[in-house]
Amino acid sequence: MPKLAAYDRNLPYSYALGIFPATECLKHAQDRCMRLLVSADSAESEGVMRLRSAAEAAGIRCEEAGRLLEKISRKENCHAAMVYRKAEGQLSPDGDHLVLHHPSDMGNLGTILRTALGFGYRNVAIIRPAADSDDPRVVRASMGAAFSLAICHYDTFEAYRTDFPEHGVYPFMLTGSTPLDEAVASRAAKCALVMGNEATGLPESFSEIGMPVRIPHSGDIDSLNLAIAAGIGMYAFARNRRGECT
Amino acid sequence: MPKLAAYDRNLPYSYALGIFPATECLKHAQDRCMRLLVSADSAESEGVMRLRSAAEAAGIRCEEAGRLLEKISRKENCHAAMVYRKAEGQLSPDGDHLVLHHPSDMGNLGTILRTALGFGYRNVAIIRPAADSDDPRVVRASMGAAFSLAICHYDTFEAYRTDFPEHGVYPFMLTGSTPLDEAVASRAAKCALVMGNEATGLPESFSEIGMPVRIPHSGDIDSLNLAIAAGIGMYAFARNRRGECT
Numbered sequence: 001m002p003k004l005a006a007y008d009r010n011l012p013y014s015y016a017l018g019i020f021p022a023t024e025c026l027k028h029a030q031d032r033c034m035r036l037l038v039s040a041d042s043a044e045s046e047g048v049m050r051l052r053s054a055a056e057a058a059g060i061r062c063e064e065a066g067r068l069l070e071k072i073s074r075k076e077n078c079h080a081a082m083v084y085r086k087a088e089g090q091l092s093p094d095g096d097h098l099v100l101h102h103p104s105d106m107g108n109l110g111t112i113l114r115t116a117l118g119f120g121y122r123n124v125a126i127i128r129p130a131a132d133s134d135d136p137r138v139v140r141a142s143m144g145a146a147f148s149l150a151i152c153h154y155d156t157f158e159a160y161r162t163d164f165p166e167h168g169v170y171p172f173m174l175t176g177s178t179p180l181d182e183a184v185a186s187r188a189a190k191c192a193l194v195m196g197n198e199a200t201g202l203p204e205s206f207s208e209i210g211m212p213v214r215i216p217h218s219g220d221i222d223s224l225n226l227a228i229a230a231g232i233g234m235y236a237f238a239r240n241r242r243g244e245c246t
Numbered sequence: 247m248p249k250l251a252a253y254d255r256n257l258p259y260s261y262a263l264g265i266f267p268a269t270e271c272l273k274h275a276q277d278r279c280m281r282l283l284v285s286a287d288s289a290e291s292e293g294v295m296r297l298r299s300a301a302e303a304a305g306i307r308c309e310e311a312g313r314l315l316e317k318i319s320r321k322e323n324c325h326a327a328m329v330y331r332k333a334e335g336q337l338s339p340d341g342d343h344l345v346l347h348h349p350s351d352m353g354n355l356g357t358i359l360r361t362a363l364g365f366g367y368r369n370v371a372i373i374r375p376a377a378d379s380d381d382p383r384v385v386r387a388s389m390g391a392a393f394s395l396a397i398c399h400y401d402t403f404e405a406y407r408t409d410f411p412e413h414g415v416y417p418f419m420l421t422g423s424t425p426l427d428e429a430v431a432s433r434a435a436k437c438a439l440v441m442g443n444e445a446t447g448l449p450e451s452f453s454e455i456g457m458p459v460r461i462p463h464s465g466d467i468d469s470l471n472l473a474i475a476a477g478i479g480m481y482a483f484a485r486n487r488r489g490e491c492t
Contacts, residue, residue, distance in 0.1 A: 107353070111471050117471055118463035148466055181485065215481070217364035220394055224364055225357050228477035231470070233479045235461070239427065 004037075004083060006071050007136050014134040015072050015081045018143060019047040022082035025145025026051070030058055035083040037065040042079045050147040051080055072136060086134050089150035091123040096237065097167055098192060099125045101157060102197040103226070106131045110141020112195075117145040119238040121193075124151045126161045157194070157206075167192040169210025171202050172233055174215030174223055180233065181215045184240045193233050233239045250329060252284075252317050253382050260380040261318050262390060263326045265293040267326035271389025272297070276304055278331040283311040288325045297326055318382060332380045333465045334440075335396035337369040341412055342436060342483065345371045347403060348443040349472070356387020357473040358441075363391040365484040367439075370397045371406045403440070404450075414437040415456025417448050418479055420469055422460030426479065429459045430486045439479050444472045 007014055013034060026033055036055040042064075052062050069078050080092035091097065098121040103109050109131045111149040116124055126133060130153070133139075139146050154160040161169070168188025172195050191212075196202030201223070206212060215232055217224060224232070253260055254455040259280060262271040272279055282301040287458055288294040300309050316325050337343060344367040349355045355377045372379060376399070379385075385392050385399075407415070412449055414434025418441050438456075442448030447469070452458060463470060470478070 110452075111474065114467055115470060118467040120464055141468065218300050218366055220391065221364040221391060223358055224361060224477070225469070225473070227474060228361050230359065231474035231477055232481045234316060 004068055004075050009132040011141055012239050013083055013153060014086050015082045015083055015136045017073050017078050017136045017140050019051055019080050021140055021144035022080050023051050025082040025147050026054055028147040032085040033060050033086055034080055036060055036062040037069055039066045039069050039079045040064050043169040045079050045214045048080045073213060089152045091150050091152045093164060097123045097125060099192050099194040101127045101202055103130050105198050106135055106137045107141050108140040108198060108227045110232045113142040114145040115231045117148050121234055122149055122238040124149050125156050126153050127161055128153055130156055130202060138157055166190060171206035171209055171212045173212045176212035178211050178213055180213055180215050180236050183211055184236045187237060187240055191237055193237060195230050250314055255378040258328055259331050261329055261382045263319050263324050263327045263382045263386050265326050267386055267390035268326050269297050271330050271393050272300055273330040274393040278333055279306050279328055279329055281329040282306055282308040283315055283327045285312045285315050285325045286310050291325050294326045309485055331397050333372060335398045336400045337396050342367055343369045343371060343438040345440040347373045347440060347448055349376050351444050352381055352383045353387045354444060354473045356384040358476045359388040359395060360391040361477045361480060363394050365480040367480055368395055370395050372399050372400055373399055373403050406455060417452035417455055417458045418475060419448050419458045422458035424457050424459055426459055426461050426482050429457055430482045433486055435482055437485060441476050
């Protein structure tokens with residue numbers, strides 16, 4: 001393995017920063033774990049020691065690398081990081097999909113991935129250009145949820161659609177013709193919930209695709225935050241899944 | 247007015263940074279606007295010029311203060327800021343309340359305030375210790391929604407409760423006894439939705455108060471992000487308000 005560098009999206013590896021994300025990486029993506037980095041003073045941390053034991057038991061090398069940790073965490077107080085190999089996920093044709101069209105904010109993206117795992121959306125398509133889902137800031141904001149999800153990238157929505165033509169498509173738009181509750185009441189067996197960019201939403205062309213959905217809210221705000229809209233949309237659709245209605 | 251300083255929570259004034267938040271401040275809290283600051287190159291920005299005209303029409307002094315803007319925005323590219331007088335809000339006894347118990351993350355708090363306005367929760371109680379709702383980062387994350395809300399601070403939940411004994415209390419907890427849907431179906435005419443701290447949630451004692459609510463999610467995540475949970479809770483309760491069911 002070459003000398004480790006500060007993260008860059010062109011690198012074939014990334015970092016799960018912090019004890020919790022690094023532990024999730026080891027638990028759910030062990031075959032991609034390359035090396036555990038710990039800070040010099042980490043012997044004092046019970047959490048790091050536990051992680052270290054688990055990594056060693058899995059045959060993953062562990063090394064003290066305080067300076068590198070400082071560099072990759074941008075001086076946040078970080079005592080451990082898992083170096084992991086990036087890998088493109090494979091979406092399952094079964095079950096619901098979450099499709100993120102041009103997401104640009106890393107914190108939002110991480111929060112959305114965590115929420116997706118919480119509501120059972122284990123297959124996430126990201127349409128480029130998009131924030132890098134392997135950026136350490138995204139992985140950290142996701143609390144490591146990224147390691148339990150299949151995340152697959154496409155250059156266009158059409159390319160995604162070609163791979164999964166059977167999913168009912170629900171683009172979330174301010175101008176969506178169908179209120180969320182109604183869309184949920186008539187939902188397809190397999191749904192693709194499509195969310196647009198933080199600032200610009202989905203292109204107007206999505207109003208011709210599937211069943212465009214709006215989340216009713218007052219005119220006092222321009223729009224909901226993307227992560228909030230995604231959370232409400234996933235919650236509402238998940239409540240009405242076949243065989244798991246509340 | 248004394249020489250303006252970088253923001254500190256003990257100051258009697260704060261800053262609405264950015265054209266949109268500053269405009270919201272002027273529109274919804276004009277009597278608290280003290281001065282408009284603009285950058286030297288702001289004559290090129292149509293948005294700043296429009297804001298400047300509106301401020302001058304309202305009799306609010308406008309001045310070029312690029313260095314101060316840089317300082318208070320921490321070098322973000324910010325072309326305008328409204329200096330405004332802080333003021334404690336008065337909660338209305340009518341309608342739903344949102345109660346935030348020890349919120350600590352500024353970005354989350356701003357996002358929650360914006361969501362609250364979107365779902366018609368115009369009365370927000372904040373139980374201290376808490377992130378400062380007048381911090382420029384909170385105001386900015388709220389997109390200026392803070393200026394359309396009544397935000398009132400209490401030192402304890404009991405003090406809030408004494409002021410508003412008639413609201414049905416719904417503490418959101420991982421261990422809440424009632425799933426969200428059920429709680430919404432039997433909701434009181436006036437509800438207080440109570441959300442805990444990002445890291446620690448609500449103290450266990452809240453399980454004895456009102457109807458503790460849980461948002462069902464998989465065991466694959468420890469918890470939802472606070473802003474997401476608050477968004478889902480407000481959305482769900484708002485759908486079933488008297489006379490405005492969907």
